[in-house]
Amino acid sequence: MGLPPLGTRLSLPALVGEKLKLKPGETVTVNILKPLAPGKWAVGIRGSVFPARSSVDLTAGDVLKALISVEQGRIVLRLVSEEQTVLARALLAEGLPADELTLLIVGTLVKNSLKIDEQVILRIKSLLGELKGDSKRLSRLMGLVLSKGISLSGNGIKALIELLDFGGREEQRREKKKKREHPPLSVTTAEVMDAFSEAIESMLARPASSLAVFNHLHRPDSDGQWIVLPFNLDREAFSVHGTLRLKIDPGSGRMQTLVLSVADGGEKRLSFLLIPLGTGYRLTVYSNHAHLIGTRLSTFHEQVERLHTLGVQCHEMVESDVTFDGFEPDEEDFGYRHVDMEG
Structure with a gap:
């Protein structure tokens, strides 16, 4: 049956923490023993058996490794990988909390070959509390900003993060304020491309900004340089906004990755991730729209054939x-998936 899906909740009796003396930051092995009733299972933790409730079916015989934390006086178990277990132990050894958010932030720092600094962790947590959006995606964006040598303490850092987060919410707010009274008209591909070119040229003509600094900087030891170009296409027949993101090889100038993210005024978003292969390219499409997620691209037969x-x-x-940061796919998206289990 495989691992439970992301978001699975496993509720345990309150006495479990007291009896087993569970400490935040430790990891435990959870053995799924047998079903007791619909939605209720017998689980083994440290040699003791307890009843547990789950919102999804579990598989008897599964052995799950989980990280312990406490939220609002309740025990929270979260399924973790072996790599996260090592990180948790390292954090505890340094006197740092090994809660879920800290592990997420530290994982981002490690991925970007950055030093694990307590003040940086606290700053990222503070920004995550001020910004709207998925914590995992936003923390990855902050890691990318830090990897370019940009401090997170500047006055314009929130605006920069919002711009990097699928084109910025300022663009969306401006679109919402506009009342379009005319009916939608037909539009040609040529008209869209002309408007797109104008939008990019207009953006490039803007005075220096934090985004311009971001685009200019790159680490000598990095595998590529990211350049982000937000755009806003406002025409009588259509109005959309988004970003064009390019990852290039600073030496050869060759494209390594291209991401085009487009959203309408209603915040329905599509992102097209194009990566060169040895011969040809690979295209992955992402969306935040429930009706599009899971749609087979073969449905768009004519377009796929052209590609x-x-x-x-x-x-x-x-x-x-949800976890796609608009730059590169999360390695966990198509492989190992962690599960939140709360009791």
Whole structure:
């Protein structure tokens, strides 16, 4: 049956923490023993057996490794990988909390080859509390900003993070304020491309900004340089906004990754991730729209066939962009998935 899906909750009796003397930051092994009733299971933790409730079916015989934390006086168990277990132990050894958010932030710092600094962790937590959006995606964006040598303490850092987060919410707010009284008109591909070119040229003509600094900087030891170009296409027939993101090789100038994210005034978003292969390209489509997520690209037969003739291999279906940061896919998205289990 495999691992439970993301978001699974496992509720344990309050006495479990007291009896087993569970401490935040420690990891425990949870053995799924047998079903007791619909939604209720017998689980083994440190040699003791307890009843547990789950919102999804579990599989008897599964052995799950979980991280212990306490939230609002309740025990929280979260399924973790072996790598996260090592991180948790390292944090505890340094006197730092090994809660879920700290592990997430530290994982981001490690991925970007950055020093694990308590003040940086606290600053990221503070920004996550002020910004709206998925904590995992936003923390990855902050790691990218730090990797370019940009401090998170500047006055414009929140605006920069919002711009990097699928084009910025300022663009969305401006679109919401506009009342379009005319009916939608037909529009040609050429008209869209002309408007797109104008939007990019207009953005490039803007005076220096934190985004311009971000685009200019790159680490000598990095595998590529990211450049982000927000755009706002406002025409009589259509109005959308988004970002074009390019990862290039600073030496050769060759494209390593291209991401085009487009959203309408209602915040329905599509992102197209194009990565060069040895021969041809691979395309993955992401969306935040429930009706599009899980849609097989083969549904758009004509468009997919055109892409195939251009040497583009398409991912099988539209993926959710909840953890996609708009730059590179999360390695966990198509592999190991962690599970939140709360009791």
